[in-house]
Amino acid sequence: MTESTFPGFGAAVKRLPVPAPLLASLLADIADCAELKCTLRFLWYEAQQSGAPKRVPVSTLQTDGVLLQALGSEDEIERGIALAVERGALIEAGGWLLLRTPQNERAAERFGLAPSQTAVAYPSERPNIFRLYEENIGMLTPLVADELRAAEEEYPSEWVEAAIREAAAGSVRSWRYIEAILERWKREGRGTRSSGKPGRHSEALTAAELLERRRRS
Template sequence: MNKFKGFTDSETFTQLPDSFFHHLLKEIEDVGELKVTLYFLWRAGQMEGPFRALTRLDFDVKALGLSAEEITRGLEKAVKRGSLLKASLRSAVQEGRKEAKVYFFLNSPRGRAAVQALESGKWDPSHSPSAPPLERPNVFRLYEENIGPLTPLIADTLKDAEALYPAEWIAEAIERAVKNNKRNWKYCEAILKRWKEEGTHGEKTEQDAGKSAERYTKSEFEEYLKRD
């Protein structure tokens, strides 16, 4: 068992229906069913629009710690219990397509309306935005896990960085700092400034990466490269 490091003050929270705790939590005994139900509530909570649906492939194997077969069985049990609903596009069913995509919904007034609209052909989810991508680790957690404790001053600095640079840049800068064993924010910040000023983010070749590293060593990175 991997020991959990604990929750942080910077992470977001997911709302769960009260009925989950009042009714479902004590009834669900299968781990797979419990995991897919909680996962659906989390992913659906990040979606926008009146109808929120997930397909089987939206249930991430790695995030759930389940095999594809276990996820499928968990979904079948959740549908049988009535916590989730499933439906296929009416046109696909009428055409007898074996590969007709199945959509899952929360068994709520909005979910039931979505199923009715889907099965009546009034709504086609394939023309709607797909489920949001999996959440990337936020900057605060990345900092705590790779650089050091999150102080109020550092938290403010990271918030400023989020306003200036894309989240993926910050994540990559922290990754590079770890790789070079230079675990301090000023080093990461220098990388970000260089990328923004010179437009060198995303260099792919080893030659480009080597040139960048050389520039870093000879410029503002030198101070940080010399630190223990």
């Protein structure tokens, strides 16, 4: 039987905010239909909430008519929720679901979840460089993906990550700027703060100055 054709979105249709990685790197990672549908439905309910933290009862998704129609049973909904929590996209705390953010992780403790249980992801795991770029700089094109792979081969991973974060902190969301930072660190060295954490080079340069240096080199 042929499914009915969707008539399209009306002019006054309500638009909902969606975290950018869910439409990019995370979308590529999620292979299970139940996980994806439960995550999207959670975001729909979260958008209806006011105040902070925004949270949705687990039972709301378990008995949701749209999900029951889409997935067929509460068991399948529960499986989709469990996969989203296991991945680290959502937090389940005391019967509530929250989008996994640093702020919500702290808030989850107030709903009866111990901090050690909240951290679903793996603290020792390095961030995926492509996801880090998308979350801090912008859309990942095939050309930029190739540049990132090449940079990881040429520079230490922590340099690439730090350069992306430095570019974002300076509101210069450009691969050319990130590349210029890496080239400067390679040429002049990369300083560290006394705490041992990565720090900027002692010579502060504007984005324009850094790019101009790169053009002249």
